[in-house]
Amino acid sequence: MFNEILQLSPFSLSKSEKELLLTRRLSELTNHHIKNCPEYASILSGIGFDIAECGSYYDLPFLPVSLFKELDLKSITQEEIFKVMTSSGTTGQAVSKIYLDKTTANNQQKALAKIVSEFTGSSRMPMLIIDSPSVIKNRTMFSARGAGILGFSIFGADKAYALNDDMEIDLPAIEAFFEKHSGKRILLFGFTFMVWSHFYKELLKIKHRFDLHNGILIHGGGWKKLVGESVSKSEFKSKLTDICGLNDIHDYYGMVEQTGCIYMECEHGHLHASIFSDVITRRHIDFSPCEFGEPGIVQVVSVLPESYPGHSLLTEDEGVILGEDDCPCGRKGKYFQINGRLKMAEIRGCSDTYAVNR
Amino acid sequence: MQLTDNLEGLINAKPLVPFDDDVLEFFGDLSKQLTKVREYSDVATFGFWCRKAALLKEKSNYNDLDKRLGKGVVFHSTPSNVPVNFAFSLAAGLLAGNANIVRLPGKNFEQVEIIVNAVNELLAGKHKNLAPYINFVKYPPNKELHDKFSAVCDVRVIWGGDNTINELRQSPLKPRATELTFADRYSVAVINADEYINAQDKEKIAQDFYNDTYFTDQNACTSPRIVYWLGSNIDEAKSTFWGKLHTLVKSKYELAPVQSVGKLSALYKAAANMPINYCKSADNYITRAEINNTDENLMEFKYNSGFFFEQSIAELKEILPICGERLQTLTYYGLSNDELAFFFTEHRPKGIDRAVPFGKSMDFSLVWDGHDLISQLSRKVIIS
Numbered sequence: 169m170f171n172e173i174l175q176l177s178p179f180s181l182s183k184s185e186k187e188l189l190l191t192r193r194l195s196e197l198t199n200h201h202i203k204n205c206p207e208y209a210s211i212l213s214g215i216g217f218d219i220a221e222c223g224s225y226y227d228l229p230f231l232p233v234s235l236f237k238e239l240d241l242k243s244i245t246q247e248e249i250f251k252v253m254t255s256s257g258t259t260g261q262a263v264s265k266i267y268l269d270k271t272t273a274n275n276q277q278k279a280l281a282k283i284v285s286e287f288t289g290s291s292r293m294p295m296l297i298i299d300s301p302s303v304i305k306n307r308t309m310f311s312a313r314g315a316g317i318l319g320f321s322i323f324g325a326d327k328a329y330a331l332n333d334d335m336e337i338d339l340p341a342i343e344a345f346f347e348k349h350s351g352k353r354i355l356l357f358g359f360t361f362m363v364w365s366h367f368y369k370e371l372l373k374i375k376h377r378f379d380l381h382n383g384i385l386i387h388g389g390g391w392k393k394l395v396g397e398s399v400s401k402s403e404f405k406s407k408l409t410d411i412c413g414l415n416d417i418h419d420y421y422g423m424v425e426q427t428g429c430i431y432m433e434c435e436h437g438h439l440h441a442s443i444f445s446d447v448i449t450r451r452h453i454d455f456s457p458c459e460f461g462e463p464g465i466v467q468v469v470s471v472l473p474e475s476y477p478g479h480s481l482l483t484e485d486e487g488v489i490l491g492e493d494d495c496p497c498g499r500k501g502k503y504f505q506i507n508g509r510l511k512m513a514e515i516r517g518c519s520d521t522y523a524v525n526r
Numbered sequence: 527m528q529l530t531d532n533l534e535g536l537i538n539a540k541p542l543v544p545f546d547d548d549v550l551e552f553f554g555d556l557s558k559q560l561t562k563v564r565e566y567s568d569v570a571t572f573g574f575w576c577r578k579a580a581l582l583k584e585k586s587n588y589n590d591l592d593k594r595l596g597k598g599v600v601f602h603s604t605p606s607n608v609p610v611n612f613a614f615s616l617a618a619g620l621l622a623g624n625a626n627i628v629r630l631p632g633k634n635f636e637q638v639e640i641i642v643n644a645v646n647e648l649l650a651g652k653h654k655n656l657a658p659y660i661n662f663v664k665y666p667p668n669k670e671l672h673d674k675f676s677a678v679c680d681v682r683v684i685w686g687g688d689n690t691i692n693e694l695r696q697s698p699l700k701p702r703a704t705e706l707t708f709a710d711r712y713s714v715a716v717i718n719a720d721e722y723i724n725a726q727d728k729e730k731i732a733q734d735f736y737n738d739t740y741f742t743d744q745n746a747c748t749s750p751r752i753v754y755w756l757g758s759n760i761d762e763a764k765s766t767f768w769g770k771l772h773t774l775v776k777s778k779y780e781l782a783p784v785q786s787v788g789k790l791s792a793l794y795k796a797a798a799n800m801p802i803n804y805c806k807s808a809d810n811y812i813t814r815a816e817i818n819n820t821d822e823n824l825m826e827f828k829y830n831s832g833f834f835f836e837q838s839i840a841e842l843k844e845i846l847p848i849c850g851e852r853l854q855t856l857t858y859y860g861l862s863n864d865e866l867a868f869f870f871t872e873h874r875p876k877g878i879d880r881a882v883p884f885g886k887s888m889d890f891s892l893v894w895d896g897h898d899l900i901s902q903l904s905r906k907v908i909i910s
Contacts, residue, residue: 207798214797214815215804232791239798452783454809455790465783482787510783 169193170275173471178282178442179499183492186501187224190446193471194225194479201477204243208477226448226457230467230482233264233425242267244475253315255424266425272475276428279444279472280319286499287418287432288323288384294349295324296342298358298367298387300331313359315427316388320357330358330367337370346378353382359389360419363408364399371411381413388420388430392509401437421506425478426470431504436496438503445470447504449489450482460489463507484510533678535658541596542623542659544904545585549620552653554578559644566637568610575890576617584621584892594904596623597704601679603629603694605686608746609637614890615683620659621892622903627675630664672697679703681903686710686747706902708747708895711854712825713887714845715750719763721860731859732770734885738857740779741888745830748855748887752824752835754845756861760838768805768812775811775832785831786810792829799827805836822847842869853877854895859884 173189181189198219202209208231217229235241242249248269255264268276297317304314321327328345332338346354358367363385371378385408391401399407401419408414421439422430429445441447448457449464458464466487473479486507495503542549553576560573574580585591600619604612612628619626630638642662649657665671676682676697682705684691691707699705715735725731739749755764793813796802800821805814813833817824820837825848827835839845842865856878858866866881879896882889892899 210799210801211794211797214802215793216806231794232787234787234791235794235798238791238795452786452810453781455786465787482790484784484787486783510787512784 169196170471170474173443174278174282176443178279178286178444179440179501181443182500186443186446189443190469190471191223191225194228194469195219195222197471197473197479198228200474201243201479205241205477207239207241208243225446225469225480228469228480230469230480231477232482233423233484236264236266236425236476236478237262240265240267241478242476244269248475250475253424253427264425266427266478267476269475272473275472275474277319277322279428279442280430281322283430283432283442283444284320284323284386287386287434288355292323292325293353293355293384294326294328294345295321295355295357296328296330296345297321297324298330298356298363300333300335301329302333313389315424316359316422317357319427320386323355323357331362335366337366339374339376342378343376351382353384354380356380356383356385356414358385358387360387360391360404361389361393363387364394364397364404368408368411378412381415383412383414384416384418385414386418386420386432388422390506390508423468423481423483425481426468426473428472429470434495434497434499434503438490438495438497439505440495440497440499441502441504443501444472447487447489447502449487449504458489460491463488465510466506486510533674536599536625536627536661537678539599539625539658541598544588544591544594544596544623544900545581545621546623548653548655549623550578550581550585552620552648552656553581553617555648555652556644559647560641563640566609566640569637569640572610572613572641572890575614581621588900590906593906593908594623594900595907596625596904598624598680599627599678600624600681600683600903601627601629601675602683603685603690604631605690606632608686608742609635610641611685612638613641615685616660618892618899619681619683619903620656622900624681624903625659625661627661627663627679629675630662632664632666667693669696676703681706683903684708704902706897706899709852711747711852711895712828713748713750713855713857714752714754714848714853715857715859715884716754716756716842716845716861717763717767717858718860719755719757719760721757722763722767723759725860728766728770731884732767732774734883735767735771735857736774736778737885738887740775740832743785743830744832746888748857749830750855750857750887751828751833752820752837752845752848754842755836755838756840756842764836768814772807772812776809779811779832781811781831789813789829789831789833792827792833796827796835800824802835820845820847822850824848825852843873846873846875849873849875849877851876854879855887856881857884857887858882 202212212229222228244267249267250270250273251268253266299317304317328341330338330342405417408417419433420430429442431439431441433439446469448467450467451458451464463486466483466485468483469480487504489502489504492502493500557573557577560569563569602615602619604615612630616626616628645660649660672694676699680703682699684694684707686708688710691709742749789810793804793815796815803816805816811832814836817835817837858881
């Protein structure tokens with residue numbers, strides 16, 4: 169069924185069509201994982217879940233993403249594991265382990281290509297990666313950053329890294345790259361924090377000005393690390409435009425637990441759900457779905473995960489659905505914004521102080 | 527709250543007899559100050575506990591006090607996120623006849639300030655003679671200071687957190703010094719369903735249970751994590767009990783989004799590891815998972831913020847697998863003292879140091895975690 173979805177244009181389905189499609193595919197995936205992942209089956213039986221009672225994909229269970237840190241959840245045999253992706257937890261913290269077989273890994277690539285080419289066009293471009301080459305060197309364990317870079321690399325015809333292994337800006341490499349591709353449209357890709365701290369701020373320090381008015385920047389990974397520097401979204405964009413003419417800038421929202429079906433930011437600053445996935449915001453009091461405009465805990469669903477039961481997940485982010493099918497950019501589907509991580513709660517008790525959340 | 531630079535006054539303070547008259551007088555005066563505090567029920571509770579009459583009653587539980595003296599200096603390290611525990615610890619040290627160094631909670635609590643100010647006021651005036659016996663210190667974890675206070679004390683009292691205990695144990699004690707540690711523990715509740723159904727004060731029972739659990743985010747050592755049901759009318763009792771609790775929690779408890787997500791995660795983690803039966807609820811205020819038998823590792827799946835395992839049992843002995851050394855308190859409703867006493871003598875569990883009625887789990891007692899604090903913090907002198 170995934171191949172059918174792949175034939176469609178990624179932002180072409182309106183609400184009712186998409187709901188039918190997602191309900192069909194996500195129910196199919198739920199049954200698939202009940203059959204193939206014993207822990208998942210055990211969870212669903214523990215909560216008394218009955219798929220016959222589900223009228224819509226809104227009624228399907230959602231697993232908190234932290235569960236992938238606590239449990240090894242996979243719907244494939246040991247031999248079928250093609251790669252294991254991990255979340256980029258800081259040292260000492262548990263990391264999520266996401267098990268991929270070849271099919272799911274391929275589907276992730278295909279979905280990503282379909283989504284991103286809606287913004288970049290389908291021809292490949294010279295690509296400057298705002299990171300250091302070392303992040304993708306260890307191929308057996310894929311970090312979220314490494315996976316993002318490799319995933320996006322399919323859009324690059326010729327690739328170069330803007331930072332060296334010590335995370336310092338590599339000006340000679342950048343200059344040589346721009347010279348080689350002068351006049352061409354260039355794709356820049358990196359994590360929001362890297363782009364700001366290791367690229368923009370370094371460019372500020374040097375006299376030389378690059379001209380990237382013909383470039384496109386795609387960045388993701390969240391704003392959390394930039395909160396301390398109080399950089400707003402609009403400031404991030406305008407400062408980059410000021411320093412190198414870059415004005416085609418797109419944030420994206422995505423997570424290692426659902427690689428591939430990312431949510432791209434459109435020209436109007438809205439994140440968009442493609443036909444490969446959807447977002448539902450939920451009220452924490454009873455997990456009922458929020459109204460549009462009402463902030464809630466973000467649930468993400470994806471049609472991709474076959475090798476692990478990650479087709480319906482409850483994130484630890486707060487977001488707001490802004491609307492559906494009617495974004496001025498013309499793309500169909502829901503559009504939304506992410507407000508950030510759920511706030512930590514200080515829990516009382518007589519043990520060593522700690523807070524919930526990761 | 528100055529740091530004690532000069533420890534001499536403290537070291538030279540003579541041991542007192544337990545329940546010394548001056549000490550009782552001091553707590554009596556402190557009690558008068560603190561019972562006036564309306565904003566913080568925990569401060570008022572301590573104030574009520576240290577009334578002179580109440581302490582005299584405690585005193586009457588001992589029959590060898592005339593042969594006892596304080597051990598000397600007690601260094602207390604108190605939990606960082608329970609505001610008033612330090613005051614109880616100090617009281618135990620002082621009542622036993624010692625000079626005290628009390629390390630205050632790391633977090634800033636107004637409750638701590640209220641009590642410390644009241645104490646200091648008394649020490650500056652009427653109770654000047656007790657000043658060397660009460661020394662408050664406050665510092666973030668610091669090996670040098672841990673060393674300094676550990677080196678002079680005769681007893682070190684460490685409250686809570688296995689990590690804190692391990693950290694302080696890096697600092698050597700004098701060869702003859704002893705140590706009391708109150709480590710991470712957990713608790714359970716037992717209800718007799720038939721007694722509950724006949725109870726007239728079901729609202730109070732709900733409030734008592736709330737105080738045992740939600741009041742501390744169900745995260746104190748004394749908070750029940752598993753609820754066991756005895757009796758024949760369990761289904762009816764459960765639905766009434768949880769219904770009343772739900773009404774109360776909904777009106778009083780502030781549930782944060784991360785707590786809802788955390789409870790869901792805990793529920794699913796448990797469900798992936800053992801057969802459970804989730805008790806469906808209209809909202810996330812109370813999360814309950816029924817189990818059919820208690821595994822000794824069940825507490826690995828415990829969670830807070832209103833997350834309960836629940837089991838119907840035919841006999842109390844079915845809880846034995848969970849009664850390891852980490853089990854601290856059994857809170858109960860509708861069980862008789864005989865029934866409980868029989869359980870302890872018959873089955874001699876390694877854990878459970880106290881069985882208390884609902885609502886009493888947080889009540890401080892001079893016997894805590896199985897230790898008689900007055901005896902442990904004093905020495906007995908034999909004259910023959």
